[in-house]
Amino acid sequence: MVTSSKKSIPNNRVEVDLSALRYNYRNILAQVGGGVRLMAIVKSDAYGHGLVPVAKALAREGAMTFGVAEASEGVKLRQAGVEGEVIVLLGGRPDSFPETIEYDLQPVVYDLEVLAELAAFAEQHDRQVGVHLKIDTGMGRLGIMPDQLDSYLELLEKLAGVRLAGIMSHFPRADDQQDRSQAVEQNRRFAEMLGKVRQRCGNGPAHMANSAAILNVQNSHYDLVRPGITLYGCYPFPAGKTNSNLQLKPVMSFKTRVIQVKEVPSGYGISYGHTYRTKRPTRLAVLPVGYDNGYLRRLSGRAKVIIAGQRVPVLGRICMNACLADITDLDQVRVGDEVVLMGCQGDAEITADDIAGWSDTISYEILCLFGGSNPRLYLPD
Secondary structure (H helix, E strand, O other), X not given: OOOOOOOOOOOOEEEEEHHHHHHHHHHHHHHHOOOOEEOEEOHHHHHOOOHXXXXXXXXXXXXXXXXXXXXXXXXXXXXXXXXXXXEEXXXXXXXXXXXXXXXXXXXXXXXXXXXXXXXXXXXXXXXXXXXXXXXXXXXXXXXXXHHHHHHHHHHHHHOOOEEEEEEEOOOOOOOOOOOOHHHHHHHHHHHHHHHHHHHHHOOOOEEOOOHHHHHHOOOOOOOEEOOOOOOOOOOOOHHHOOOOOOOOOOOEEEEEEOOEEEEEOOOOEEOHHHOEEOOOOEEEEEEOOOHHHOOOHHHOOOOEEEEOOEEEEEEOOOOOOOEEEEOOOOOOOOOOOEEEEEEEEOOEEEOHHHHHHHHOOOHHHHHHHHHHHOOEEEEOO
């Protein structure tokens, strides 16, 4: 048997810069000003950056409120020693009630029956659970309709097992920098209903602003804001364009390496289907990355990568575990050389928004794909 003390280094890796994460947190906090707290949105494995490492880094920066999608994510935070408030944005099901109480989670509520069941369960265990009441002011997704508000407030006043820890809503079009009218009207409706809630239930924290609203919708910050994509260094607007002066640093980069350099003649078919044929004698770099790594097939014929500090095109169809880059115009490329799929090398950069544009999607999806499909390496914070 052959043994070695050295671990094999994967061809593909995502690098997560925790110092950039903390930089973004500080700048967002400065953007919203004094008196407004931040709920760090770490749901969906922190947008592919890693739930626990990200939450711990933000906690060291002073974050004390975290937003997760499901109770299981909240449990992971608690088991890792993360303190403070943990808000479960998709709410709680009866089978998650024991974890909700044991790990002091705060679910979002939008269903009378589930709210009553949660209160009864908490009372049985001599506990009181903080809940965040979500109102649908125009998102058309989770949340109670405005005309249901009185019924929920009446129930909350009667139930000893729950307390109103927050009231919230969500914007569907806060990223529209040209037409803010819907967001402004939605914010007005929320403020109106918030006044009614506070008359009856006291001054519980109110929160509505996501990353886009933080930058684009005045008077929407209330007590708490919910930055997500901006924490990870991307702007929440189409193609990353923004009129804001908020400075951000990308947190994630995605890298691979060259595994073969080869030359092919003019007119040579490249990859599956021969959708591309070379127009000249061509030097190719074979890269061990493909749609199994989240580098989607729809990037075929569109994407560029950075090799030797230069952007070069990806040729032909992207395969499950491989793709090809044109290095004909580069002087020195060798097997083992680093290739940047997203991030910086020298003066060249490829952003998550670049890849999102080539993929006909948004940066959020790209970060989740890359981060969830590859080994992660954390740079010290």
